[in-house]
Amino acid sequence: MNNLITFSLILAGMLLLLLRKGTKRQRRANRRLATTLLLFGLASGGYTYTQQHTSLLGTPPQSSSVSNSVPATDGTSRQPVTQLTQLNYNNTAEITVNNNEPGFTKAELASDKGPWTTFSNLDSLNRAGTANALLNQAIMPTAKREPLTWNPTGWHNKKVHGEWLYNRSHLIGFQLSGENNNPKNLMTGTRQLNSPLMQAHEDDMAHYLKQSRQHFIRYEVTPIFRGDELLPRGVAMRAQSIGDNTIHFNVYIFNVQPGVTLNYADGTSQLN
Structure with a gap:
């Protein structure tokens, strides 16, 4: 040519x-x-x-919050955790994983046994691991949430410009499961990670579940740690509504806060 x-x-x-x-x-x-x-x-x-x-x-991102994709490591539903661990924040707080495909297997999407939640045991460093759930209106809480008392690893909180730097971030959100002061379900997340980013997905799922008692969502959340660090580098979230694509995402959210440099080894921080 x-x-x-x-x-x-x-x-x-x-x-x-x-x-x-x-x-x-x-x-x-x-x-x-x-x-x-x-x-x-x-x-x-x-x-x-x-x-x-x-x-x-390449193809332009569909929104400002999505700018990159991490390919799946194989054909199964396993998250590419090793790849996510090595990612560094590059001014985009949330990216898609596996082209935004949740990748659950047919068996993982079964809803015949009703809703459930499962949590990983804390590891040798007391860190939370992957949490899984089949969400349904039946396990959504009806009582008001009580204050949290458990301090997850990396908890060195302080106020930045009048607001707390860290939140005790639920892996499976309280509004979705009623799980609250459960050490296996809590990680140290920045204010930005917890709300608005994680909460935006949780609000979408809660809205969907409230529409019908027949609605189910398969959901998995994994805090991503690098080596023996106590503060997660980010959190991987994937979800699929059963029987339709109303809820359908696979994302990774970086555990960062604008204007603050975080020490992931122990959770301490400095203002930029």
């Missing part, structure tokens, strides 16, 4: 040099041919540039 473009432009240039020679009819013919070749060369060049430019940039 590039050789054809070059040849067209050279030939057009030669014809332009001949515009002053020959009969009037020949000059008109040369002018028309030169114009055609120039337009062809410019159009082809622009097409080639556009192709190359698009292939470098």
